[in-house]
Each structure stands twice: as C-alpha cells, then as structure tokens.
Amino acid sequence: MPGPDDGVGEVALIRIVAVKFLQAVPVILIISILAFLLLSLLPGDPALIIAGEQASPAAVEQVRRQLGLDRSFLEQLGIWLFNLAQGNFGSSLVLNQSVLSAVAERLPVTLSLAALSISFTIPVGVLLGSVAAYFRRTWIDSAVMTVALLGVSIPAFWIAILGVILFSVQLGWVPSSGFAPISQGVGPWFASLALPALILSLFQIGFLARMTRSAMLDVLGQDYIRTARAKGLSEWRTVGKHALRNALILIITATGILLSAAIGGSVIIEQVFALPGIGRMVVQAILARDYPLVQGTMLILGFTFVMINLIVDILYTLADPRVRHD
Amino acid sequence: MTDTGLGSLTTVHAIAAPRGYGAWRRLLRHRSFVIGSSIILLLTLAAVLAPLISPVDPSAMRVRFRFRPPSQAFWFGTDMFGRDVFTRVLYGARVSLFVGFAVCVVSGLCSAILGVIAAQFRRLDGAIMRLMDALMSFPAILLALGIAAALGPRVSSVIIALTVAYIPAGVRIVRAAALTVREMDFVQAAQVSGASSLRIVLRHILPNCLSPLLVHLTFIFAYAMLAEAALSFLGVGIQPPIASWGNIIAEGRDYATEAWWVMLFPGIAISLAALSLNLLGDALGDMLDPRLKGGE
Numbered sequence: 001m002p003g004p005d006d007g008v009g010e011v012a013l014i015r016i017v018a019v020k021f022l023q024a025v026p027v028i029l030i031i032s033i034l035a036f037l038l039l040s041l042l043p044g045d046p047a048l049i050i051a052g053e054q055a056s057p058a059a060v061e062q063v064r065r066q067l068g069l070d071r072s073f074l075e076q077l078g079i080w081l082f083n084l085a086q087g088n089f090g091s092s093l094v095l096n097q098s099v100l101s102a103v104a105e106r107l108p109v110t111l112s113l114a115a116l117s118i119s120f121t122i123p124v125g126v127l128l129g130s131v132a133a134y135f136r137r138t139w140i141d142s143a144v145m146t147v148a149l150l151g152v153s154i155p156a157f158w159i160a161i162l163g164v165i166l167f168s169v170q171l172g173w174v175p176s177s178g179f180a181p182i183s184q185g186v187g188p189w190f191a192s193l194a195l196p197a198l199i200l201s202l203f204q205i206g207f208l209a210r211m212t213r214s215a216m217l218d219v220l221g222q223d224y225i226r227t228a229r230a231k232g233l234s235e236w237r238t239v240g241k242h243a244l245r246n247a248l249i250l251i252i253t254a255t256g257i258l259l260s261a262a263i264g265g266s267v268i269i270e271q272v273f274a275l276p277g278i279g280r281m282v283v284q285a286i287l288a289r290d291y292p293l294v295q296g297t298m299l300i301l302g303f304t305f306v307m308i309n310l311i312v313d314i315l316y317t318l319a320d321p322r323v324r325h326d
Numbered sequence: 327m328t329d330t331g332l333g334s335l336t337t338v339h340a341i342a343a344p345r346g347y348g349a350w351r352r353l354l355r356h357r358s359f360v361i362g363s364s365i366i367l368l369l370t371l372a373a374v375l376a377p378l379i380s381p382v383d384p385s386a387m388r389v390r391f392r393f394r395p396p397s398q399a400f401w402f403g404t405d406m407f408g409r410d411v412f413t414r415v416l417y418g419a420r421v422s423l424f425v426g427f428a429v430c431v432v433s434g435l436c437s438a439i440l441g442v443i444a445a446q447f448r449r450l451d452g453a454i455m456r457l458m459d460a461l462m463s464f465p466a467i468l469l470a471l472g473i474a475a476a477l478g479p480r481v482s483s484v485i486i487a488l489t490v491a492y493i494p495a496g497v498r499i500v501r502a503a504a505l506t507v508r509e510m511d512f513v514q515a516a517q518v519s520g521a522s523s524l525r526i527v528l529r530h531i532l533p534n535c536l537s538p539l540l541v542h543l544t545f546i547f548a549y550a551m552l553a554e555a556a557l558s559f560l561g562v563g564i565q566p567p568i569a570s571w572g573n574i575i576a577e578g579r580d581y582a583t584e585a586w587w588v589m590l591f592p593g594i595a596i597s598l599a600a601l602s603l604n605l606l607g608d609a610l611g612d613m614l615d616p617r618l619k620g621g622e
Contacts, residue, residue, distance in 0.1 A: 305463040
C-alpha cells in the first residue's frame with residue numbers, strides 16, 4: 001500500500017535488505033569458483049604454459065607444485081576456497097608479491113582515474129540528458145543526442161591516442177604519460193589524470209545522457225508534473241525540483257554501471273597513458289602469462305563490484321518507496 | 327529483485343509491437359533507422375566484396391612504399407611495411423563485423439534460452455540469476471580480457487569471451503519480458519484451453535520476448551565490435567598479420583605523429599560502424615516501445 005505507513009514499510013525494507021545480503025553470498029561463491037575455473041580454460045598443461053615453452057622439465061614441475069596443479073581438481077578447488085576464506089588471493093609469479101599487495105599498491109591510480117572521470121560524468125551527463133528531454137524534438141535535442149551517440153560509439157583508446165597527439169605533443173598542455181601521486185601536489189596529480197579521465201568519461205557521459213533523457217521524458221509526462229504546472233509553479237521548480245528529483249533515482253542505479261564502465265575502461269586507458277594502475281597490471285600480467293595475478297585481481301574486482309551493486313541496490317530501495325511495496 | 331542493469335530501460339513493451347506493412351513504412355520513414363541501416367549495409371557490402379574493391383593483398387609488404395600519405399594510388403596511405411591501409415581496413419571490416427555478428431547471434435540464443443527457462447521454471451530461476459549476477463560483477467571488458475587471454479589469441483576465443491561477457495544482460499531482459507508476458511490474459515487463456523507448456527513457451531512467450539531482445543542485441547553488436555577492437559589493440563584479441571580494426575590502430579600507434587593516417591582510418595571505420603548500429607538500436611527501440619518515442 002503506497003503511502004506513509006512507515007510501520008509496514010520499515011519491516012518490508014529490512015526484509016528486502018536482508019534478502020539482498022543473502023543473495024550476495026552465493027554470488028560471491030560462484031565468482032570464486034569462476035575465477036578458479038579460469039586457469040582450467042588454458043588449452044593444454046597450465047604448468048607448461050605458465051612456465052613457458054623453453055622451460056626445463058624441472059622448472060615446469062616446480063611451477064606445477066607451486067600452484068598445486070599436481071593435486072586433484074576438487075583438492076585444488078578446496079585449497080583455493082580455503083585460502084580465499086583466509087584472505088589469501090594468491091601470489092604473482094612475476095612480481096614476487098601477493099596479489100592483494102600488488103592490487104593495493106596500484107589501487108590509488110585506478111581509483112583516482114575512476115573517481116575523476118565519474119566526477120566529470122555525472123554533472124555533464126545529467127545536464128545534457130535533462131536539456132535534451134526538456135527541449136525534446138528540437139534542434140537542441142538532436143544536437144545533444146548526436147554528441148551523446150558519438151560518445152558511446154567512438155572507441156576510447158583511439159580518441160585517447162588522438163588526444164595525446166593534440167594536447168601533449170602539439171599543444172604541450174599535459175604530460176603524455178605517467179602518473180604523479182597526489183603527494184606530489186594536486187596540480188601535477190590533476191595534470192597527469194585530466195586527459196585520461198576526460199577520455200574515459202566520454203563513453204559514460206554519452207551513456208548517462210541517453211539514460212537521463214529517457215528517464216526525464218518519462219517523468220515529464222507524468223500527471224504530477226502537469227499538476228505542478230497547472231497550479232502555477234515556476235518552470236524551474238517544476239522541472240528542477242520535481243522532475244529531476246525523480247530522475248535522480250535513476251542516477252543512483254546508473255552509478256553502479258558507470259563505476260563498472262570506468263574500471264573496465266581504465267584497463268584500456270591506463271595502457272595508452274602508461275598509468276601504473278590495476279588495469280595496466282592485468283594487461284601486463286596477461287602478456288607475461290602471470291595467470292595467478294590475473295585470477296586474483298579479477299576476483300578482487302568481482303568481490304568489489306558485488307559490494308558496490310549491493311549498496312546501489314539498497315540505496316535504490318531507500319530512495320524509491322515504490323520498490324519497498326513490491 | 328530490482329534489475330539494476332541495462333535491462334531496466336528496455337523492459338517489455340513488446341505487446342504494443344507494430345505488425346505488418348504499417349510498421350515497415352514507419353521504419354522506412356524513421357531517420358535514425360534509414361541512416362543506421364544504410365551505413366551498416368554499406369560497410370557489410372564493403373567487407374564482403376573486399377577482394378573486388380581492392381585487388382591488392384592486405385598483407386603484401388612493399389618496403390619501397392613505406393609510410394606513403396593518402397593519395398590517388400593509396401586512398402588511406404600505407405603503413406610501416408608499405409601495406410595499403412585502405413585494403414587492410416576493408417579486410418579488417420570482415421573480422422570486426424563477423425565477430426560482432428557472431429557474438430550477437432550466440433549471446434542472443436543463449437540469452438533467449440536461459441531467460442525463458444528462468445522465467446518458466448521458477449525452481450531454476452535463483453541458480454541461473456545468481457550465476458548471471460556473478461558474471462555481471464566483472465566489468466564486461468575485464469571478463470572478456472581474462473577469458474580471451476586464457477583461451478589463447480584466436481578469433482573464436484574473442485567470440486566466446488565476448489559472448490560470455492554479454493549474456494547476463496540479455497538473460498535479464500528476456501526473463502523480465504517473459505515474466506510479464508506469462509501473466510497476460512492470452513497466455514492464461516492458452517493454459518486454460520489445455521495448451522502444453524512447450525507450446526505456450528514457443529508460440530506465446532518466446533515471440534513476445536523477441537523485440538526487447540532484438541533492440542538489446544543491436545547495441546550488443548556495437549559493444550562487441552568496440553570490445554573486439556579494444557582487445558585486439560591490447561594484443562589479446564585478433565593477432566597480426568590478420569587485419570582487425572583494433573590491431574591496425576595498435577600497429578599505427580607508435581608513429582601516430584608522423585603517419586597519422588595508419589591509425590586514423592580504422593578508428594573512423596569502427597566509430598561509423600558503432601554509430602550506425604546505435605542509431606539502428608535507437609530506431610528499433612522507438613518503434614517497439616512507443617512510450618519512449620518522446621514528444622507524447
């Protein structure tokens with residue numbers, strides 16, 4: 001029953017949150033097993049592939065023992081899950097480091113990049129989408145939506161290379177590669193991330209603008225907007241307050257997708273700009289056949305996104321009273 | 327559970343799907359549809375007819391002609407081995423469009439089957455959807471990267487990797503559509519009149535899930551092509567000497583300042599292809615979901 005009967009609402013809310021938590025448990029287990037299975041996708045003998053074609057038989061045997069590949073499948077899975085339960089995500093074969101510390105070391109770079117790009121994305125994307133919806137079927141709508149369409153169609157790594165040529169090589173505004181940690185000052189930090197973050201946000205801005213436009217169109221057609229207009233509320237209050245506030249629910253939902261797109265996109269962007277983040281580490285690990293590092297990193301990111309999606313889901317439930325009465 | 331994925335925007339409005347000639351005529355008057363489908367048809371033709379359009383071998387190295395800028399003889403210039411970039415972009419279209427289309431078809435089939443099973447056999451619903459949640463917890467490109475890297479650098483690995491990465495969103499869409507359709511009167515009527523459940527699924531539920539899935543798959547085609555290019559660019563996708571738009575850009579990157587044409591043209595090709603598919607998807611979405619047409 002929609003309405004301010006909070007007694008019923010709160011109990012339902014707690015139940016929904018509890019169910020969502022419980023649903024996350026099997027997901028985490030499945031992710032752990034999927035990451036484990038990644039190694040068994042390798043065609044042929046994983047120990048031989050990881051050690052390399054030229055490795056001596058002794059070296060291959062050492063890799064086999066080190067990774068526990070000489071044990072049975074179920075034993076390996078058991079050990080894998082047991083280690084995970086203790087927070088042991090394995091170790092890199094190349095870096096001489098545990099996966100967890102390798103990821104922790106590179107986290108600030110990727111996190112800075114993702115945060116900066118999302119802080120570009122949300123205001124610009126929401127503004128563009130709202131403007132397009134408000135001026136629907138005019139040239140403003142067409143122009144904004146064409147830009148958004150380009151954003152989701154142009155490959156980021158390509159525009160990144162063009163961006164480096166223009167802004168670093170030709171104009172010399174920003175360094176062409178490398179990362180300056182924030183401890184060296186905000187200026188150099190921002191300069192090293194501005195271009196990659198901007199390029200990373202192009203796709204997201206396009207995506208969010210398109211999503212915002214259709215949500216706003218939905219909201220602007222609702223009866224309560226007509227009522228607000230009919231009772232003489234200013235256009236700013238009607239659209240700015242009533243419509244946008246309802247569309248904000250959508251933005252909460254979009255944040256999970258945007259974060260996922262930002263981390264996924266950073267895999268590619270970090271490579272172009274030689275930023276020492278998690279994405280670049282994964283690509284290098286793949287090229288160096290450091291599969292345990294790939295496995296462990298994917299697992300950590302997978303866990304992180306289960307948590308992010310859980311939080312998004314709960315916030316969404318809190319923000320939209322209709323969901324509670326489902 | 328709430329669908330926080332892409333699915334939330336494209337839920338079912340299949341019931342209102344236009345049928346027959348009227349629908350065709352409306353599609354042909356839809357600007358995005360006409361532009362999008364023309365470009366993608368042209369690109370497909372160019373890919374299929376590549377050997378006729380350019381009789382040169384895409385891998386033929388002629389060191390004499392290294393780094394020639396675009397000209398009458400070499401429309402898109404030549405690369406560091408003197409290979410003709412125009413020809414390579416044409417052949418790259420074959421790989422990129424094939425990968426995109428294959429991912430589209432295979433992930434579409436898997437999504438339809440899994441989505442309908444989840445909606446129809448409620449006992450399997452939890453297991454299927456938790457597996458999809460798990461797959462969706464990885465950023466799609468990262469999941470594809472991991473799988474492609476493990477399977478080895480082949481066209482088939484790229485297709486498998488991207489298919490797995492894009493199945494979950496499709497399953498959510500089909501499941502949501504099927505759950506809505508199954509409550510509709512005509513399905514209930516079919517049930518009451520004694521139709522077998524296989525018949526109900528095949529005749530009533532599946533056809534009514536197809537339009538949201540079709541719209542979704544048009545976007546997946548675009549995403550898959552962009553992702554293939556990214557994987558090939560990173561060196562985990564299609565390997566040289568086979569030309570793919572992604573690996574031509576990767577090869578051209580090192581001398582992008584001097585020989586900008588090597589990386590410029592394949593990038594334009596990818597953008598055009600993705601743009602046309604996105605336009606097509608928008609047009610189909612408009613036609614199949616009258617609510618989002620805007621204006622009304």
